[in-house]
Amino acid sequence: MQQGTGNTATTGDEWSSRVAVTVNGTPRDLTLDNRTTLLDALREHLGLVGAKKGCDHGQCGSCTVLLDGRRVKSCLLFAVTLDGCAVTTVEGLAGPDGLTPLQEAFIAHDAFQCGYCTPGQICSARGVLDELAENWPSAVTGDLTGAVEPSDAEIRERMSGNLCRCAAYPHIVAAVREAVQAR
Known part of the structure; x- marks a missing residue:
C-alpha cells in the first residue's frame, strides 16, 4: 500500500487540502480539513x-x-495523505449481481448479532481472503514456504484485529472458512 502521491493541493486555507481518491470505484475530489x-x-x-x-x-x-x-483502520489515517489511492468500503463490496459469497456466508452463519462491527468484519475478511490467495503467512502459519492452510487458527489470527462485542467469533470464523472454501 502506498499512501498518497504527494499531489495534494492546498486550498488557500492553511488548514484544508484537496484530495482526489477513488471510493468504491468512483473518483472523488474532496476539500478537507x-x-x-x-x-x-x-x-x-x-x-x-x-x-x-x-x-x-x-x-x-x-x-x-x-x-x-x-x-x-480508517480512524487512524488522515484522508489528505491518501491522494491517488483507492478505498473500498463495505458498501462497495457487493457487485451488480448482489451480495458476494463472503457476505452470503456471514448471513448463512449468523456471523453478527447487533451488526455494529459487521462492516469492518466483512472488509477485514475480504482482506483475509486476498492474503490467503497470495499465500501471505501470519503469526500462526506453520510452513512459510508452501501454500497457507486456512485453518480456524489461521482465520482467527488474521481476524484478531476486529473485535465483536457480541462474541460472534465462532460464526465469523465459520463464515470466513466457507468463503475460503468457495474460492
Missing part, C-alpha cells in the same frame, strides 16, 4: 456510513476498510 480522518471523510463528507466509529483509536476494527486492496 487536514485533520480529517479517512473514517470521518467517508461518513461525514461522502455519506458512506458502513464503516463505524467504535473506539477511534484503531483498537476495535469497526472502521476497517480496504485501501488499495489492503485492510486498514
Whole structure:
C-alpha cells in the first residue's frame, strides 16, 4: 500500500487540502480539513456510513476498510495523505449481481448479532481472503514456504484485529472458512 502521491493541493486555507481518491470505484475530489480522518471523510463528507466509529483509536476494527486492496483502520489515517489511492468500503463490496459469497456466508452463519462491527468484519475478511490467495503467512502459519492452510487458527489470527462485542467469533470464523472454501 502506498499512501498518497504527494499531489495534494492546498486550498488557500492553511488548514484544508484537496484530495482526489477513488471510493468504491468512483473518483472523488474532496476539500478537507487536514485533520480529517479517512473514517470521518467517508461518513461525514461522502455519506458512506458502513464503516463505524467504535473506539477511534484503531483498537476495535469497526472502521476497517480496504485501501488499495489492503485492510486498514480508517480512524487512524488522515484522508489528505491518501491522494491517488483507492478505498473500498463495505458498501462497495457487493457487485451488480448482489451480495458476494463472503457476505452470503456471514448471513448463512449468523456471523453478527447487533451488526455494529459487521462492516469492518466483512472488509477485514475480504482482506483475509486476498492474503490467503497470495499465500501471505501470519503469526500462526506453520510452513512459510508452501501454500497457507486456512485453518480456524489461521482465520482467527488474521481476524484478531476486529473485535465483536457480541462474541460472534465462532460464526465469523465459520463464515470466513466457507468463503475460503468457495474460492
